[in-house]
Amino acid sequence: MTVERQELDILAGFDKSKFDYLPGEDRYLTVENQPKLKFNLIGTGNIGQEHMKVTILEGRATINGLYDPNEKSIEQAKDVFVNELQAGDINVFESLEEACNDPEADALLICTPNYTHIDVVRVAAKSKKHIFLEKPMTTNLEDAYEIMEIAKDYPSIFQIGLQYRYKPIYVEAIHEALERKSVGDIKTISIMEHRVPFLDKVGQWNKFSEKSGGTFVEKCCHYFDLFNLFAQSKPVEVYATGSQAVNFQTFQYEGESSDIIDSGFVIVKYENGIQCNFNLSMFSPMFYEELVLCGNEGRLKATETERFVPLEGPDNYLEVIRAGGSPSKTSTPVYPTEIQKSGHGGATYYEHVYFVDNILGKTTSTATVEEGFWSIVVGLAAEESLRTGEKVIINDFLAANPKDTVVNN
Template sequence: MTMDVTAPARTIRAGFVGGGFMAAVHSRAARAAGAALVGGSSSSAERAREAAGRLGLDHGFGSLDELLADPAIDVVHVCTPNTTHARIVRAALEAGKHVICEKPLATDSRDAHELTELAAARGLVAAVPFVYRYHPMAREARSILTDGAAGRIVSVHGSYLQDWLATPHDDDWRVDSTQGGPSRAFADIGSHLVDLLEFTTGDRVVRLNALTRTVFGARATNTDIATEDLVAVVVELAGGAIGTLLVSQVAPGHKNGLVLELGGTEASVRFEQERPETLWVGRTGVTSILERDPARLSPDAARLSRVPAGHPMGYQDAFNAFVADTYATISGERPEGLPTFDDGLRAVRVTEAVLASAASGTWAEVAA
C-alpha cells in the first residue's frame, strides 16, 4: 500500500466529457498529477472546441463516440449533468476506459449497481470524487476514531449548508429533475456528508428518517420544481450511534459549510471543511485544536499534506490528491481510501432511502 501521493508510473492520458465548472476542477487536478490532457467532448463540436481552449486540452472532439474511440485516452472524466452519467460511464467502460465520474454515479441504484459490476468485470479503475475525505485533517479524524482514541462512537452531528440557491432568482440546471435527477440537495451535497461520516467512522448508516422541503417551487427559469432545497435526517449507525444531519442549499451566509462532529465515550472530534487546517478534539477535562503539521499527524494524514505546516491547503488540493490516487491506482498502486464506484453506489442507495423515508413519513432501511 502506497504511503504517498505520487505520480503514476507512466503518463496517464486523460479525456474529459463536459466543459463546465467541474471539468475545470478535474482538468487542473489531472494536470497537477502529470497527465496528458488529450481532449474533451461536449454537447456539440463547437462547445468542445471552446472548452478545450479554455481548459488547456489538446483537442476538442466532435462527439463522445469520437473521444471514446481514441486509443490514446486511458481515463475518461465524466463532468456532465447527473442524468447523463450512467449512459456515458457505460459507454466509456465498454470502450475499455478507466473512469472518474462526478457524483451521483447514477440517479438510481439499479444503474449504479450495473456500472459497478461492469467496471469490476472489465478490470477497470472506476472512481467517484468524494474528495472531502482527502483533506489531511479529515484523515486525522479518521485515525483518531478508528484507532479507538475517542472511545465508542455514540453520537453524530453533521451539516452541509450552502446559499447559492437561497433566493428564487437563483437557478441552475440541477434544479430540473430531468437533468439533475430525483434528488438535488441530498444527492449533490448530502452524499458528501454521509460519505465523510462513514469513511471517518468505519461504520455505516443502517436506517434513517428524513424530511425534505422545496422552499421555492419556481425560480428564474425553472417552474414546478420537485427537487428538494433542504433535508433533515435522523440516522442510526450499525454500531449503535445515533444522530442528525441537516443539508441545505438555501442557508444564507453559508458558502460551503460542511461540518461533521462525532461524539465518542472518550472524546468528540469535529471537522469543518471551511477550516480544513485544524481539527477540534474535545474531552471532559481539556479541549484541543490540532493543526495540520505533517510531522505530528498519522501516516495517512501526513501523506496528503503536500505543503509544510502554516501553508494552507484547500479544496483543489484535496481534489488533486484524489485524482493522483486514481491515476496511481491505474498504474497498479494501492493508495489508501480511494472512493470507488462501490462508494458511488452506496451514495445512491442512501439517497434513495432518504427519498423513500420523506415520501412515506416513516423510517427507511438503507440497502447494504
C-alpha cells in the same frame, strides 16, 4: 536528466515556472517531467474544468482531449487549457464514442450531468480504459445496480468522485478517529452544511429531482459517504424531513417548475448502533461544513469555512477533546497554497493523485463503486422518506428493487 515524482513531493503544488530562465541541465528540484498518462475529459463544465486544472497541476497526466455537446463549455475549457494553464494543444472529439475509444487516452474522466452518467458509462466501459466517474454515480437505484454490475469484473480502475474524504479536515479526522482511535468507539456522528444555493448549470438540470436525483443525492452523497466511512458499517434506517423554503420557489425552465429542496435534516442508523444526523441549509451567505464525532473516550469537531465578509478566523479547524487525562488538541489542517486553492480545498487534487497512483499500481483508499453505491442508497432513502413522511428501512428499500431483477431487465 530524469527525476522521479517521489523525489519532488515536497514541492507539490509549487509554481516552478518562475525558474523557466534556467537551462534544462540546471534544473533538478524544479524539473518538469513529461506526463506519463493521457486523460480524455467528458463533460467540460465547472467540475470538469476543475479536474482539468488539477490534472495539469498534479503533473503525472495531461488532458489529451475534450468532449461535451455544449459548444460554449468546450470553448471555455480549450481557452483555459491553452491560455491559462499553458498546457499545449488539445483535441476536441465530435462524439462520445470517439472520445471513449481514442487510442491515445489511458483514462476517461466523466464529469457530465448526473442523469447522463449511466449512458456515458455504458459507452465508456466498452473501452476497458480506466474510469473516473463524478459523484453521484447515478440518480436512481436501477442505474446504480447496473454500474455495480459493470464494475464487478472491470479490468481497469473504476473510481468514484467522492472527494470530500480528501479535504484536509476530513483526512485528519479520519486519522484521529479511525486510525488513532482518539475518541474511542464512535457512537454518534453529526454533519452540517450551510451554503449558498445550487449554481447555474447547462440546462439547469440541478434544479430538478428527476435529473439530479434530488438534493439529498446530488449534494449530500458526499456527507453520506463520510457517514458510511466513519461508521464502518451499513445503514439500516433513514428518516428525513426537508422543504423548498427559500430557493427557486418560482423558478421554471422550459415550462417545468423546480422541485428540489434547499434545507432538511436526515437521521441515519447503522447496523453497529451508530446514529447520525445531517443538517442542510442552502440559503446561507457563506460556505460552512461541520463534523462532530462523539465516542466513549472523547469528542472530535472539524469545520471548514468560506466567509463572504471580512471577519477573522481560520478557514479550517479541528479539535479533539479527550477524556481520562489523555491529551486534547486543536489544529488548522491545510494543504500547500496552490493545492488548497485548486478546488474543494485541495480535495480534488489529492483525488487525482490517488487516481494516478491506482493506475500506476499503487493501491489507495479512493472511493470504490461499492462505496459510491452506498452513498446514494442513503441519499435515495432520504428522498423516499421525504416523499412519504415515513422512516425507510434499507433492507425493504433495496428489496423493492432487487439487483437480479434490475440487472436482467
